[in-house]
Amino acid sequence: MVHSATAGTGSPAAAPAPPGKSETLAEYAARHQLSVSGARPGLRDYLRQLWGRRHFIVAFANAKTRASYSTARLGQVWQVLTPLLNAAIYYLIFGMMLKTDRGIDNYVAFLVTGIFVFSFTQTAVLAGARSISSQLNLIRALHFPRASLPISFTIVQLQQLLISMVVLFAIVLAKGEPLTLKWLLVVPALLCQFVFNVGLSMIVARFGATVTDINQLIPFLMRTWLYVSGVFYSIATFTEDAPAWVRHALESNPAAVYIELIRDSLIESHVTIPAHTWLLGVGWALLVGIGGFIYFWRAEERYGRG
Template sequence: MANSAHADTLPPGGHAADDEGELALKDLAARYGLSVSGARPGLVPYTRQLWQRRHFIVAFANAKTRAAYATAQLGQLWQILTPLFNAAIYYLVFGLMLKSDKGVHNYIAFLVTGIFIFTFTQSAVLAGTRSISDQLPLIRALHFPRACLPISFTVVQLQQLLISMLVLCGIVLGTGEPVTLKWLLIIPALALQFVFNTGLSMIVARIGAQVTDMKQLMPFLLRTWLYVSGVFYSISVFTRKAPEAVRWMLEANPAAVYIELARDALVESHHKIPMHTWALGVGWALVIGIGGYVWFWQAEEKYGRG
């Protein structure tokens, strides 16, 4: 009875009136060029907006870099000390205790190059995972392409890597490696890795925005990735007796690919890499860089909501 009484109080054709009102609002919005607040633009306009905010991306990255070490007494010197300490610990464990230097002529240069290059990807992924979820006040206060955030955090890691590269080159020279024209190959190698890292950062940024526990899970995933990327050992040596498929999967691992490209450029005593390593580097950069960007853009409307 209550339901029928309530129904009797509704005006005749109530639902139809609502539909007509909604259509009228849509027509009014179309007439004056209005759109839904926060609606996702097309991919090309979105890319154009992102390019227009390139200065914001760099400025945001610079601010984050300064803030990261603002309270430390040694300041940004930790950008150099952290990978050096990691290299010293890993050399003690894997070089001296576990004897992982089999088949490697210059293990110190081999190891340090692997650590510095992998740290670039590792740090970009960790920062990307938090780039949306930790910046919700900024996202809700200002309108801008949300891809600016994971890109900015990847630029921060690139800045730190470039500073660390000065130390890396010094270590490589100190171990007796000569300066050759091949050192110039480090530029395209790092450029490809940056594109790959940016795409991967956007992938984990979208996942991290929806699954908050990803922040806690990611360090374990990255540690596993570290151990299978040939940072401490030569993949070709350790897979001599392994099935061909296992060796191929380890060598095609993107982290291992970019590490090998950097070692081939800087460490003359390192074994010559096959040409398909460069093809893999380009392929990973295109697939993850473009794919990650498009996948991130598809959820543009969802970031900061809820």
């Protein structure tokens, strides 16, 4: 399907002459400035369209947030209860039974922070994988940049995290940690994690749009990622006897990086993190955020087809 670049000017235009015998359809379209309907726009135009839909993105995210637990009796209380219940289970198994709390002064604050921060990335990835495949009716009915969907779903997870952070702050304070100016560093840390999550969400959204089985695989991948991210143990303590490259690889893992940045901001007794941890946090955000966006954009015209 093609449309004319001169359509909609308000003045009647004569019907273009059909292509001659020696003229191909492509040459005919170029002569009359016709373009393919639904073709992927250039990256700059795509960004401009996405910015123009910013109100739709926020409104869609707000609607999703309100609807998330609308059928549950406790409603949005589950946004806080779920990570808290996970933290209680991990404390029982890993803190009390397996004694992974060695080398950690304030293990409860350490554990709860890790659970809440990792859950932000986990839920963003799970939602992102379904953001295209679960919205096919919307995609086929309306024309809008498809990146709006994984961005909206990630905003939903951010909104839910911000509610949970109030409880996290209360737990950290209740466990004896002082309120200091360093807590303000939580804001740039969460901003970096949000950009990282958006990029990662777009990557899995493109996979999920064509390979629906990825929704069955992702929970196993996320569980493995959880175990290597230092959520309920200190990476430095548990890699004391391991080769240096193992410790560096685990500490450079993006989930571990964002967890450590927020732990260092909230928990005064936490072991001071290396200065390059902030560089890793910004680097992962830019690499995955920009790379994921471009990767998603390159398949723009294929979402909702078939």
